[in-house]
Amino acid sequence: MDPGNLALQYFLSGITKGSIYAVVAIGFNLIYSATGVLNFAQGEFVMLGGMVAVTLAQFVPLPVAVTGAILAVAVVGCLLELLFFRKLRHHSILHLIIITIGLSIVIQEAALHLWDEKVRSLPYFTGNEISSVRVFGAAISPQVLWVLGAVGVSVAGLHVFLRYTLKGRAMRACSSNPEAAMLAGINISNMRTLAFGLSAGLGALAGCVISPITMTHYEMGGGLAIKGFAAAILGGLGNPMAAVVGGLLVGVLEAASVRYLPAAYNDVSAFAILLLVLFVRPHGLFGAPAGAQVREH
Amino acid sequence: MNPAPSSTPFAPDGPSTASTAVQPLLEVENVRRSFGGLVAVDGVSFRVFPGQIKGLIGPNGAGKTTLFNLVCGLLRPDAGRIAFQGRPIEGWKPYRIARAGISRTFQNPSLFLQMNVLENVMVGRHSRARRGFLGCALRLPGQAAEERTIRQAAMQQLEVVGLAHLAMFPAGSLPFGQRRLVELARALATEPRMLLLDEPASGLNTKEKEDLADLIRQIRDRGITLLLVEHDMSLVMRLADEIVVLHHGARIAEGPPQVIQNDPTVINVYLGGNLDHATSSQES
Amino acid sequence: MSLMRRIPPLLPFLLCAGVMVSLQQLMRATGTQYCLTQLTMSLYYAIVVMGLCLLMGHAGQVSLGHGAFFAIGGYTSAVLTTHNFSAWGHSSLGGWLQQGGVLIAKEDVFGNAILTVSPWAAFLAAMLLTTLVALLIGYPALRLRGHYLAMATLGFGLIVSKLLVGSTLTGAADGINGVPPWPLAGSLTVTGKTAARVQNYYIACALVLLLLLLLRNLLRSRIGRALQAIHDRETAANAMGISTAAYKLKVFLLSAWLAALAGVFFTHFTGGIGPSEAGAFKSVRYVALAAAGGMANLWGVTVVSTALNYASLRGWFGSLDNAVFGILLILIITLAPQGPLKPLGAWLRRVLRLRNLSEERLERS
Numbered sequence: 001m002d003p004g005n006l007a008l009q010y011f012l013s014g015i016t017k018g019s020i021y022a023v024v025a026i027g028f029n030l031i032y033s034a035t036g037v038l039n040f041a042q043g044e045f046v047m048l049g050g051m052v053a054v055t056l057a058q059f060v061p062l063p064v065a066v067t068g069a070i071l072a073v074a075v076v077g078c079l080l081e082l083l084f085f086r087k088l089r090h091h092s093i094l095h096l097i098i099i100t101i102g103l104s105i106v107i108q109e110a111a112l113h114l115w116d117e118k119v120r121s122l123p124y125f126t127g128n129e130i131s132s133v134r135v136f137g138a139a140i141s142p143q144v145l146w147v148l149g150a151v152g153v154s155v156a157g158l159h160v161f162l163r164y165t166l167k168g169r170a171m172r173a174c175s176s177n178p179e180a181a182m183l184a185g186i187n188i189s190n191m192r193t194l195a196f197g198l199s200a201g202l203g204a205l206a207g208c209v210i211s212p213i214t215m216t217h218y219e220m221g222g223g224l225a226i227k228g229f230a231a232a233i234l235g236g237l238g239n240p241m242a243a244v245v246g247g248l249l250v251g252v253l254e255a256a257s258v259r260y261l262p263a264a265y266n267d268v269s270a271f272a273i274l275l276l277v278l279f280v281r282p283h284g285l286f287g288a289p290a291g292a293q294v295r296e297h
Numbered sequence: 298m299n300p301a302p303s304s305t306p307f308a309p310d311g312p313s314t315a316s317t318a319v320q321p322l323l324e325v326e327n328v329r330r331s332f333g334g335l336v337a338v339d340g341v342s343f344r345v346f347p348g349q350i351k352g353l354i355g356p357n358g359a360g361k362t363t364l365f366n367l368v369c370g371l372l373r374p375d376a377g378r379i380a381f382q383g384r385p386i387e388g389w390k391p392y393r394i395a396r397a398g399i400s401r402t403f404q405n406p407s408l409f410l411q412m413n414v415l416e417n418v419m420v421g422r423h424s425r426a427r428r429g430f431l432g433c434a435l436r437l438p439g440q441a442a443e444e445r446t447i448r449q450a451a452m453q454q455l456e457v458v459g460l461a462h463l464a465m466f467p468a469g470s471l472p473f474g475q476r477r478l479v480e481l482a483r484a485l486a487t488e489p490r491m492l493l494l495d496e497p498a499s500g501l502n503t504k505e506k507e508d509l510a511d512l513i514r515q516i517r518d519r520g521i522t523l524l525l526v527e528h529d530m531s532l533v534m535r536l537a538d539e540i541v542v543l544h545h546g547a548r549i550a551e552g553p554p555q556v557i558q559n560d561p562t563v564i565n566v567y568l569g570g571n572l573d574h575a576t577s578s579q580e581s
Numbered sequence: 582m583s584l585m586r587r588i589p590p591l592l593p594f595l596l597c598a599g600v601m602v603s604l605q606q607l608m609r610a611t612g613t614q615y616c617l618t619q620l621t622m623s624l625y626y627a628i629v630v631m632g633l634c635l636l637m638g639h640a641g642q643v644s645l646g647h648g649a650f651f652a653i654g655g656y657t658s659a660v661l662t663t664h665n666f667s668a669w670g671h672s673s674l675g676g677w678l679q680q681g682g683v684l685i686a687k688e689d690v691f692g693n694a695i696l697t698v699s700p701w702a703a704f705l706a707a708m709l710l711t712t713l714v715a716l717l718i719g720y721p722a723l724r725l726r727g728h729y730l731a732m733a734t735l736g737f738g739l740i741v742s743k744l745l746v747g748s749t750l751t752g753a754a755d756g757i758n759g760v761p762p763w764p765l766a767g768s769l770t771v772t773g774k775t776a777a778r779v780q781n782y783y784i785a786c787a788l789v790l791l792l793l794l795l796l797r798n799l800l801r802s803r804i805g806r807a808l809q810a811i812h813d814r815e816t817a818a819n820a821m822g823i824s825t826a827a828y829k830l831k832v833f834l835l836s837a838w839l840a841a842l843a844g845v846f847f848t849h850f851t852g853g854i855g856p857s858e859a860g861a862f863k864s865v866r867y868v869a870l871a872a873a874g875g876m877a878n879l880w881g882v883t884v885v886s887t888a889l890n891y892a893s894l895r896g897w898f899g900s901l902d903n904a905v906f907g908i909l910l911i912l913i914i915t916l917a918p919q920g921p922l923k924p925l926g927a928w929l930r931r932v933l934r935l936r937n938l939s940e941e942r943l944e945r946s
Contacts, residue, residue, distance in 0.1 A: 369820065371816070390819070390824070390826075391816075391819040391820055392818075392819045392820075392821075392822050392823055392824045392825065393824075395819070395820055395821060395822035396822045400820070400821075401820055403816075403817065403820075407814050407816065407817035407820075408814075408817075409809065409810050409813040409814055409817065409818075410813060411809060411812075411813050412806070412809060412810075412813070416806060419803070419806060420806055420807065420810045420818070420821050420823075421821050422803075423803055423806070423807055423810075423821055423822060423823055424821070424822030424823070426803050428802070428803065428804075429804070430799065430804060430831060430835070433798060433799050433802035433803065433804045433805075434795040434796070434798050434799040434802075435795065435798070436798045436802075440802065443803075444802065444803065447803060465934065483821065484821075487821060487822060
């Protein structure tokens with residue numbers, strides 16, 4: 001394969017992974033905007049989506065299984081908000097974040113016990129593991145198109161929701177000025193629950209769609225959460241659309257590192273990006289420097 | 298600390314006619330600071346000479362707190378120069394400025410609520426002590442003696458403000474006025490050359506204000522120069538040797554209280570409210 | 582006056598030493614001295630949590646990656662004391678190092694002559710590397726606010742973990758085995774040999790007690806006050822001449838040293854180390870233990886950490902091992918963020934304060 005083609009392959013692989021990071025990053029942003037909390041359990045939603053769908057797919061057709069998984073995980077997300085964050089609003093943000101880390105661990109262990117440590121995957125949505133489609137001269141699996149399509153549709157849908165629907169605008173109001181939103185009659189608590197539910201549902205969709213390619217296993221959530229957070233902060237927290245750019249960038253950079261670094265160090269590049277952004281430019285690419293209260297001095 | 302002689306040299310006719318060769322302790326020169334589009338401090342200049350009590354007044358939003366924060370190092374000026382004892386300090390971190398000899402109190406008393414009163418004041422002695430991590434961990438003989446010295450010095454300051462009897466009380470249990478005093482004691486414990494007081498009289502009743510005024514004069518008599526931001530006109534007129542008036546971020550007047558009271562620009566700015574009150578209480 | 586004043590402060594240490602001895606005697610009497618191994622390991626883990634207590638409870642910072650420092654300490658010792666440096670042996674530098682006792686000649690398991698670094702030199706190298714990494718990470722990271730600092734330290738821990746798993750020098754996923762014993766002084770040796778089990782238990786006890794003493798002295802001094810001030814009101818602390826950035830970094834460095842120290846001792850004791858020590862699970866576990874022990878309470882943190890780690894090592898939590906610490910973390914932060922020992926601490930403080938007041942009165946008269 002000629003080098004141009006190879007580069008294209010890596011690029012496409014990066015975009016694929018990157019769109020999953022983008023979804024996790026959007027989830028981070030949604031919850032951060034609505035509650036100020038960085039929800040470390042975001043990655044678990046992706047894992048749960050895949051796991052639940054695999055189980056359901058044994059009984060019902062694939063589309064039903066995927067839809068069921070998305071709904072189920074969305075409910076889990078709402079439950080998390082209701083059980084934990086609604087009651088604990090008065091705690092400091094740091095405490096809440098540590099709680100989400102604890103939750104992430106508990107969810108992982110619960111998944112380990114509910115299912116097991118085996119790796120699972122959904123069947124390919126169209127075709128199978130050897131079918132391929134030609135795009136600009138590179139051969140990719142049709143599942144990749146599904147991934148890009150699903151993520152693209154969700155991002156567009158979210159954008160429309162936030163911009164043009166009443167509920168969506170209410171949610172934006174909550175994030176920019178909670179007090180004013182409350183005075184305007186918006187139920188902030190419900191908005192927060194909605195944010196959690198939406199993030200969870202989106203994560204689940206991503207988990208289903210990526211399952212045939214990267215497999216699903218109980219431990220995948222932790223690394224995804226960190227990479228998704230790296231993407232969110234690269235784009236700039238508070239800006240859901242910037243999160244998409246951040247996600248794609250992280251994915252592509254990671255794919256590039258696969259090319260040049262030994263295989264075992266693939267994950268390191270995403271984590272290194274996280275540290276670099278935090279240390280050098282915490283407000284990310286598109287965030288406002290003054291607005292981001294990342295540094296203390 | 299031994300009290301310095303009470304004669305305090307400063308230029309009586311205003312800072313521009315410093316006939317004696319006394320160097321200003323604090324020099325603020327053309328300092329400018331804006332936030333986004335809003336210019337909070339616009340080319341302000343003034344000097345504070347050793348032994349002065351200098352007042353900084355102005356209507357709300359005039360830029361007094363911003364100026365304060367610029368001198369203390371919490372903010373960096375966009376332009377201009379700030380010098381303390383001849384050395385430029387603009388851009389220095391707050392702790393460095395504190396170590397250089399400028400101490401401050403806050404508008405809302407910033408006590409360490411998890412400690413008791415004495416411990417709060419002992420924190421003020423921190424920069425005057427030397428023992429580091431190793432010395433403290435190993436409890437070397439010098440460290441115990443140093444700790445005793447810190448304790449004694451802190452108690453002394455508490456006695457100056459009259460709160461020695463409250464030394465062991467948790468800082469959080471004190472009422473507002475007393476918290477103010479503890480914060481003052483803590484600032485004094487750093488052995489400053491200059492003390493910046495941010496609205497020290499706000500929230501105090503008349504009796505407390507009287508005591509505060511006496512205390513401030515006492516502090517000046519010990520050789521510490523004072524710069525205070527204050528809204529209470531009568532207090533400032535009585536205490537200050539010189540007053541700087543700010544309005545919309547610019548200096549509109551500077552001089553002794555008599556001059557300021559009769560300055561038409563200043564009177565306009567205050568629209569005759571507080572100043573009349575100040576003049577009448579001066580005469581009585 | 583000295584003796585009467587000195588006894589109350591030293592009382593907890595004497596009590597603790599008593600408990601430690603009793604435990605061992607009890608185990609001997611019931612024939613369960615093999616449990617000493619897990620207890621010793623728990624004591625070393627407790628040292629990491631002590632460092633976190635300082636960092637989180639007193640300086641008010643957070644680190645979700647402290648397992649990485651434990652691993653850096655342990656792995657450096659492990660690699661240096663097991664790797665064959667024979668290639669150096671022939672150079673003049675190598676000869677000089679051998680003379681100085683840095684490199685020592687011995688035989689490996691197959692009877693071949695190899696050249697490895699002596700444990701003491703490896704220890705120093707480990708502490709040096711830890712210092713470098715802690716400063717490198719700490720300097721930029723400590724400027725970040727709480728939740729970002731948490732994520733940065735988590736990311737750092739994960740990077741170290743992945744690097745350890747990924748490189749053959751550190752034994753990839755298997756870690757390093759066959760780490761030699763560490764002769765401390767005289768006949769005291771840090772080793773996992775059964776015959777030296779009791780001795781090693783007491784070595785760990787002594788180390789813990791010594792560190793507790795040093796840290797307690799530190800916290801009771803002006804440094805401890807400065808840390809409290811920084812934790813309480815950072816702006817006011819700065820205004821009093823305390824360089825908060827410098828202090829945060831120093832405390833971070835100190836806590837990293839403690840973790841690395843524990844790692845070195847642990848590695849020589851168990852004879853090996855694995856990459857899971859740097860993982861997120863372990864790091865979060867340390868935070869959970871610090872929280873459960875009362876964040877700022879040195880004693881609470883040591884006791885709780887030793888007890889829970891012992892339970893975990895003995896397998897009492899079975900397959901729910903990680904989940905237990907996750908749940909513990911959630912419960913503690915939700916219900917008692919200052920730790921469950923705070924009410925007890927408050928009572929003790931009231932009792933001691935009465936004693937302080939009477940001392941003051943004696944002093945004045």
